[in-house]
Amino acid sequence: MGILRLAHVDVVVTDLDLATAYYTEVMGLLESERDADSVYLKCWDEPGHHSLRLVYGPRVGFDQMSFRVEREDDLDDLENAVQRYGFPVTRVSKGERLGQGESIWFQTPSGQVMELVHDIEYVGRSTPLINPSPVIEGLKGIAPPRMDHVLVTCEEVGEATKFYQDVLGFRTTEQLLDGQGHQVATWMERSHSPHDLALVTGKNGGLHHFAFWLDDWDHVRRSADILAYNGIQIDVGPTRHGITRGNTIYFFDPLGTRNEVFTGGYRPDPDFPTITWTEDNIGRAVFYYEGDLNTRFMTVHT
Amino acid sequence: MSILRLSHVEIRVPDLELATAYYTEVVGMYETAREPDRVFLKCWDEHQHHSVILVFAPTYGLSHMGWKVSERADLDLYADRLQQAGVAVSRHAHGELGPGHGEAIRFTMPSGHLMELTYGMEQVGNLLPLTNPPPRPLGLVGFAPPRIDHVFITCEDVGANTAFLQQVLHFHLTEQILGDDGFQVATWLEHSHSSHDIALVTGQDGGLHHFAWWVDDWNAIREVADVLAYHGVRIETNPTRHGATRGHCLYFFDPAGNRNEAFTGGYVVDPDEPPVTWTEAEMGRAIFYYDGVVNQQFLTVHS
Numbered sequence: 001m002g003i004l005r006l007a008h009v010d011v012v013v014t015d016l017d018l019a020t021a022y023y024t025e026v027m028g029l030l031e032s033e034r035d036a037d038s039v040y041l042k043c044w045d046e047p048g049h050h051s052l053r054l055v056y057g058p059r060v061g062f063d064q065m066s067f068r069v070e071r072e073d074d075l076d077d078l079e080n081a082v083q084r085y086g087f088p089v090t091r092v093s094k095g096e097r098l099g100q101g102e103s104i105w106f107q108t109p110s111g112q113v114m115e116l117v118h119d120i121e122y123v124g125r126s127t128p129l130i131n132p133s134p135v136i137e138g139l140k141g142i143a144p145p146r147m148d149h150v151l152v153t154c155e156e157v158g159e160a161t162k163f164y165q166d167v168l169g170f171r172t173t174e175q176l177l178d179g180q181g182h183q184v185a186t187w188m189e190r191s192h193s194p195h196d197l198a199l200v201t202g203k204n205g206g207l208h209h210f211a212f213w214l215d216d217w218d219h220v221r222r223s224a225d226i227l228a229y230n231g232i233q234i235d236v237g238p239t240r241h242g243i244t245r246g247n248t249i250y251f252f253d254p255l256g257t258r259n260e261v262f263t264g265g266y267r268p269d270p271d272f273p274t275i276t277w278t279e280d281n282i283g284r285a286v287f288y289y290e291g292d293l294n295t296r297f298m299t300v301h302t
Numbered sequence: 303m304s305i306l307r308l309s310h311v312e313i314r315v316p317d318l319e320l321a322t323a324y325y326t327e328v329v330g331m332y333e334t335a336r337e338p339d340r341v342f343l344k345c346w347d348e349h350q351h352h353s354v355i356l357v358f359a360p361t362y363g364l365s366h367m368g369w370k371v372s373e374r375a376d377l378d379l380y381a382d383r384l385q386q387a388g389v390a391v392s393r394h395a396h397g398e399l400g401p402g403h404g405e406a407i408r409f410t411m412p413s414g415h416l417m418e419l420t421y422g423m424e425q426v427g428n429l430l431p432l433t434n435p436p437p438r439p440l441g442l443v444g445f446a447p448p449r450i451d452h453v454f455i456t457c458e459d460v461g462a463n464t465a466f467l468q469q470v471l472h473f474h475l476t477e478q479i480l481g482d483d484g485f486q487v488a489t490w491l492e493h494s495h496s497s498h499d500i501a502l503v504t505g506q507d508g509g510l511h512h513f514a515w516w517v518d519d520w521n522a523i524r525e526v527a528d529v530l531a532y533h534g535v536r537i538e539t540n541p542t543r544h545g546a547t548r549g550h551c552l553y554f555f556d557p558a559g560n561r562n563e564a565f566t567g568g569y570v571v572d573p574d575e576p577p578v579t580w581t582e583a584e585m586g587r588a589i590f591y592y593d594g595v596v597n598q599q600f601l602t603v604h605s
Contacts, residue, residue, distance in 0.1 A: 001303055004572060005495075047575055070573060129576060131584040134548035134591055145569065191495060191570070192306075215567070216519035245437035264518070266347060267449065267494075269306060270372050271425070273349070273432055281434040288437060 002074055002169045003067045005191040007117060009150055009210045010053040010063035011302070013255050019054045022254050026230045027212070028141030032123060033098055040099055042123070043212065044136060045145035049099030049121040052147065052210075060255045060302050062207035064105065065150050066115035067196070072102075078116055079104050081167045094119070109163045110154030111204030141230075142223045144212035148262050149195050151209050153202025153301050158183040160199055170197060173268050174243050174275040176285055184279065187244060194244035194265040206301040209250065211260035220247050223261045227251055236297055240264075242288040243277060250297065257302045304472055305380075307494040309370040309420055310352055311453055311513045312340075314359035314605075315558040321356050324557050328533045329515070330444025334426060335401035342401060344426070345515065346439060347448035351402025351424040354450065354513075362558040362605040364510035366408070366416035367453050367500075369493075374405065374421045380471065381407050387470050396422060412466050413457030414508040445526040447515030451565050452498050454512050456505025456604050463502055464489040473500065474573050477546045479580040479588055487582065490547060497547035497568035509604040512553065512561035519566055520550050526564040530554050538599065543567075545591040546580060553600070560605045 013019040020039045023029045029041040032050050037057075040050035048068075055063050069075060079089045087106050092115075094101040101119025108114050126136050154160045161183055164170040170188035173195060178184050187195040200208055214220055220238050227234055227249070235258060237249035246264045253259055277285040283292045315321035322341045325331050331343040334351055342352040350370075357365050371377060381391045384407075394406040404422035411417055429439040457463050464486055467473040473491035476498055481487045490498035503511055517523060523541045530537055530552075538553040538561070549567040556562055580588035586595045 005570075045569060047572070068572070127578075130579050131581060131587070132545070132578055133587075134543060134545060216521070218520070240437060242434070242437060267307075267516075269349070269370065273425070273427075275435060276433045278434060285434070 001070055002078070003116070003190040003196075004070050005068055006051075006147055006150060006196050007048065007066045007068040007115075007120060008051045008053060009065055009147065010055055011207065011210075011257050012057035012059065012061040012063050013054050013253075013257075014056075014058065014060055015255060016054060016056045018254050022232075023052065023054065024140070026141045026226065026232060027259070028139050028143035030126070035098060038098075043144050043146045044126040044139055046147070047122055047125050049123050060257060062112060062152070062205065062302060064113035064115050065152070065197075066103070066117055067190075068120060069116050069118045072118045075102065075104050075116060075118060078168065082106050085163065085167045108160065109156070110152055110160035110199055111206070112152050112154075142212070142214075142219075142226050142261065144214055144261060146213050148193075148211045148213040149197065150207070150211070151198040151200060153204075153206035153208050154199055155201070155204050157186055157199045157201050161186040161188065164188055164197065164199075171268070171270055171272070172274050173272060174277065176243070176277045176279070176282060178279045184282075189268060192267055192269070194246065194268065202301055207257065208301045209258035209260045211248075211262040214261050214263040216263055217247050220249060220261060220263060224249055235300075236287060236290075236294065239290060240288045242281070242285045243275075256300075258300065303372040303376060305376070305419065305493045306370045306372050308450060308453055308499050309350070309368040309418075309423065310355060310450070311367050312355040312357055312365035313510075313513075313556075313558075313560055314361055314363050314365050315356050315556070315560070316358070316360055316362065317558065318356060318358045320557045324535075325354060325356065326443070328444045328529065328535060329562070330442055330446035332429075337400070340400065345447050345449045346429045346442060348450070349425050349428055351426050355400070362560050363508070364415065364453075364455065364513075364605070366418055367455075368406070368418040368420050369499075370423070371419050371421050377405060377407050377419060377421055380419055383470050384409050387466075389470070402426070411457075411463060412459070413455065413463045413502075415455055415457070445517070445522070445529040445564065447517050447564065449516050451496075451514045451516040452500060453510075454501040454503065454514070454563075456503055456507075456509035456511050458504070458507050460486045460489055460502045460504050464491065467491050467500065467502075474571070474575075475577045476571055476575075477578040477580065477588075479546070479585055480582065482582045487585070488546075488588075492571065495570050495572070497549065497571070505602075505604055510560060511604045512563045514551075514563035514565040517564045517566050523550050523552050523564055523566060526552050539590065539597075542593065543591045545584070545588040546578070558605070561603070 235250035
């Protein structure tokens with residue numbers, strides 16, 4: 001019941017061909033479909049229609065984040081919950097959006113547009129359903145198996161976190177507190193992972209990054225090799241987070257949207273106690289090996 | 303809401319001291335409680351009181367397996383569903399079944415395996431602080447897996463027991479091996495969005511094929527092999543890969559003869575994804591993808 005996981009991230013790009021070339025050749029995603037203004041991409045191991053939508057627009061930015069719910073009637077329950085909180089909800093009928101059925105969307109207190117959907121067109125993983133080999137040959141680039149999480153920026157992290165918890169049922173696994181005890185950043189999950197959604201203080205409605213899952217630390221190393229070979233600007237890493245314990249690299253797509261590749265972490269139950277990081281430990285909290293945050297990481301977002 | 307994941311297994315051992323030494327020094331689990339005939343153990347990254355219980359017995363095998371539910375009301379929900387299906391259910395108060403144990407219901411699967419659903423096991427915390435924790439503790443002993451992962455049992459009628467897990471307990475079938483006659487030879491099912499929390503293979507009713515711990519990655523599998531070989535533990539298969547579940551794995555035996563596994567990899571699934579099917583002709587690759595052959599010992603030895 002309720003939200004299962006991140007379904008897809010929709011980002012605005014000013015050059016659809018350049019962005020598509022990067023996400024298919026360097027990241028190694030597969031193109032599922034294309035319409036007048038968008039390209040729909042998926043990772044090789046994802047059964048659904050797409051996990052990334054590139055939308056053409058005049059200015060780089062964040063269009064929306066979409067989460068999958070477990071059952072169709074979860075949409076009714078969550079629509080009511082969001083409306084009770086005082087935010088308007090819009091219904092989208094089946095057939096209006098490519099690769100999925102009915103959905104709802106609304107603006108969140110953190111300023112992003114959030115979509116909830118159950119019915120996602122099944123196109124299948126790249127492996128067959130009969131006698132599948134565990135790996136497939138001929139993948140390009142990094143070829144992550146799936147999308148993992150999204151980190152967004154907002155002015156009031158505490159208030160927004162309360163919305164995601166109380167109204168949408170997210171559970172806070174970790175939080176970073178300032179000296180006054182206010183939440184500077186929070187990590188929340190629905191999928192028994194360290195995070196599906198994280199919030200960090202910044203402008204309302206911003207996207208800090210979205211992340212793809214990798215197999216392991218060795219896959220992180222191969223990703224760094226592939227990024228460097230293709231001349232992609234690496235922001236930070238390969239390194240490790242204190243928060244979530246994940247191993248990571250941050251880098252930018254050709255239009256300036258920050259990407260991450262991520263692996264590791266832990267498996268929290270719903271009764272997992274929230275881990276707290278204090279501001280004096282912010283360096284190790286974010287980059288455990290360096291113990292220090294660079295200004296670009298703190299300030300650049302889309 | 304529902305069953306979350308495998309909570310614990312209770313394993314019979316004829317020599318409690320020897321088994322405890324192996325599970326704490328070689329595997330690297332932590333002892334959390336002890337009774338005259340039982341020892342309670344947890345992995346370093348587990349928050350709950352125990353995930354393996356060793357129980358003194360004249361033989362080896364699985365005494366029971368416990369499953370964590372997300373809400374207390376799930377115990378009533380599943381007790382009702384089980385009773386409607388004609389299965390007898392016993393109720394146990396908080397702490398009645400042992401130190402740290404939560405409230406529970408118990409029943410027997412058609413295969414004769416004793417199963418428990420439990421809520422509210424004591425939280426003792428992992429080995430890290432809740433404020434500014436480093437990503438891992440230092441000074442761990444043995445191969446120190448972070449947590450228990452799954453259990454693999456044997457039964458005469460895989461089809462009937464798989465249907466029981468699906469229909470009464472809402473498990474989701476992720477993979478199956480079908481014999482040429484169309485019957486299920488082995489099945490893998492999950493509740494935790496992973497490739498499997500439980501698997502069934504044709505064999506004796508009530509048997510334990512193995513239980514598995516999660517390890518970080520393929521490198522950790524190599525470390526497990528190093529630690530086991532150093533201690534003279536009998537390794538059954540080299541580090542290898544499964545076709546079914548895609549996991550990387552290593553099989554070995556505890557001193558009593560219960561099969562253990564170190565496992566990593568696999569995939570995440572949504573609850574409505576269709577199952578993968580393996581045909582009898584490809585059974586070798588389904589079990590051991592690199593070798594393509596299942597050895598007789600793996601098929602016949604269980605506890």
